[in-house]
Amino acid sequence: MELDKIAATAAAALESDWAHLAVGLFLVWLAANLVRRFVTDRVGDADHRYKLRKAFTFLSYLAAVLVTAAVFSRQLGGLSVAFGVAGAGIAFALQEVIASVAGWLAIMFGGFFKVGDRVQLGGIKGDVIDIGVLRTTVMQIGEWVDADQYNGRIVRVANSFVFKEPVYNYSADFPFLWDEILVPIKYGSDHAFARRLIQSVAEEVVGGYAREAEAAWALVRGRYLTEPAGVEPVVSLVANENWIAFTLRYVVDYKSRRSTKDRLFTRLLEEIDAAGDRVGVAAATLNIEKLAPLEVRLRPAADGQAAAS
Structure with missing residues (x-):
């Protein structure tokens, strides 16, 4: 034949x-x-x-x-x-292998992410340390470690993942994140002074990030259809049954969230201590006020002893 x-x-x-x-x-x-x-x-x-x-x-x-x-x-x-x-x-x-190769081409030429970016692929969050033809290697953060810190685990994700799930990129076009902290102030404090104090500390600690983020956001607006975003530190107030809750909203570098919170709380506690009695940090306590009078009457018992009623 x-x-x-x-x-x-x-x-x-x-x-x-x-x-x-x-x-x-x-x-x-x-x-x-x-x-x-x-x-x-x-x-x-x-x-x-x-x-x-x-x-x-x-x-x-x-x-x-x-x-x-x-x-x-x-x-x-x-x-x-x-x-x-x-x-x-x-x-x-070999459909999964072919899809992974196609995913690699999409990553390399589609701008999904690059080496050094912080991404979340499904439930895996971390920094991209290598992009191969079949797999992307990620240094994982989080899980049993608080905040955005490395946990030491290296994860390899098939490149076909980019066609199946959303890809979250924390550092592509806008390498900043909005973050918030809550500062509880007890009732009786000078709330106007407390607002100025928190605003002053925010300008001192994260004011530089705001100026950098403003320039980065201008580039984002030139590429995408987005609205102007407030990147300056903002303090808002909510009064609840326990305390006066001040929320500080600010922008921060995506790799500096934990260290920035540490600096903010450290400076806030220093300034609150220096303010004396004008401002006090609230704590969850139980105050009993205006307790109703308690009336106790005694009557003779059958066996000759007094009994309360």
Whole structure:
């Protein structure tokens, strides 16, 4: 049969073609390692070094595929029909792999995220430390660790995820977040003075972030259809049955939420202590006032002893 003749011809040519393939792949491997050693390792900037290493790795894979195609070009031409029939089954079996490769292309050219960005992919939140052809590697934050701190766990997520779930990027176009803290002030304090005190501390601690965020938001408005956003620290007041609740809303660098809260509360406590009796921090306490009079009457008991009623 015609297919048997094609297969016999291909098998006869394989003996020399395999040797050519081995030499070609060895040369590709040697060139890739030389470039990595004498080019990428000499780049001082870590970000540029990473990008060069990934680019040369991709080019080496591409060169290996081209060498393989060139060596077996005659056999591939004769087996094109067989490959066409097997292609449908291979595509079905490797659909997740194909989707991951497509996801990698979307990430690289679609601007979903880049190395160094803080993202949330489904339930995984962390900093992107590597983007591979099949998987994205994330240094996870949170979980059993409070605030946005590394927990030491490295997670690899299939790139096909970008087509299935939302991708939350904390640092792409606007590398700031809005955050809030609650400051409870007890009743009887000078609430107007307390508002000025909190506002002053906010300007001192996070005022610089507001100016940087304003410039960054201008770039966002130039790219997207968004409204003007208030990035200056804002203090609002709510009076409830327990205390006067002041809420401070401010913008902060996405990697500095915890340290910024620490600085804010430290300065607030220092200023409140310095204010003396004008301002006091509220605490959850139970005050009993105007207790109703309690009347006790005694009557003789049957056994001769007094009993309360």
